[in-house]
Amino acid sequence: MKGQFFPYKDDNVAKSRPYVTYAIIAMAVAAFVWSLTDFEHIINTYGFIPADFVLLTLFTSMFLHGGIGHIFGNMWFLFLFGDNVEDKFGKIGYVMFYLASGLAAALVHYLSDTASIIPTIGASGAISGVLGAYAVFFPHAKVHTIGPFYQRFTLPAYAMLGLWFAMQFLGLFGSGGGIAFWAHIGGFVFGAGIAAAYRAMKGK
Numbered sequence: 373m374k375g376q377f378f379p380y381k382d383d384n385v386a387k388s389r390p391y392v393t394y395a396i397i398a399m400a401v402a403a404f405v406w407s408l409t410d411f412e413h414i415i416n417t418y419g420f421i422p423a424d425f426v427l428l429t430l431f432t433s434m435f436l437h438g439g440i441g442h443i444f445g446n447m448w449f450l451f452l453f454g455d456n457v458e459d460k461f462g463k464i465g466y467v468m469f470y471l472a473s474g475l476a477a478a479l480v481h482y483l484s485d486t487a488s489i490i491p492t493i494g495a496s497g498a499i500s501g502v503l504g505a506y507a508v509f510f511p512h513a514k515v516h517t518i519g520p521f522y523q524r525f526t527l528p529a530y531a532m533l534g535l536w537f538a539m540q541f542l543g544l545f546g547s548g549g550g551i552a553f554w555a556h557i558g559g560f561v562f563g564a565g566i567a568a569a570y571r572a573m574k575g576k
Contacts, residue, residue, distance in 0.1 A: 377519045384513040390455035403435040419491025422482045434474040436493040446495045453506045473501020480558025497555040504563030507533040
């Protein structure tokens with residue numbers, strides 16, 4: 373979830389305790405600690421490998437991460453934006469939404485390179501779905517961000533998350549650095565679409 377800016381706070385106060393978001397973070401941290409016991413074997417077994425399509429790994433890969441920076445960045449974005457999205461969908465709905473976003477992201481990644489033998493891991497795809505939903509539900513929420521040269525500024529969510537989304541497309545034309553940009557794009561579009569449909573259904 374890294375980029376050239378780092379959101380550190382939003383002004384969108386959650387209406388209830390985001391217990392599901394906390395639980396997902398706890399599970400991801402536990403899975404990361406467990407993976408350190410035999411990292412290569414666990415990543416190759418439970419990471420999602422497009423060329424060796426195993427349905428279970430579409431889900432297990434969401435809870436694995438490649439390092440401290442990887443898991444911290446992902447969990448911070450989830451912590452910052454997940455609480456409000458959890459409010460909107462409710463506890464059970466949010467669980468279903470989160471897993472569906474991760475699944476959609478993994479399938480888009482799969483379609484982008486079905487022959488890849490590189491294990492894909494991380495919650496980025498699912499969290500991208502959360503970001504897409506946040507942008508739809510709370511487009512004008514203020515997000516406080518640290519940018520290049522440690523400058524602090526505040527942007528509405530639609531601008532900050534729109535910039536993040538644009539950076540994923542730009543990433544497709546760069547070296548990549550092992551980042552599954554198509555998964556981010558797929559997750560974000562899926563999350564935004566589901567949120568827009570949900571809002572239309574609820575009439576708000």
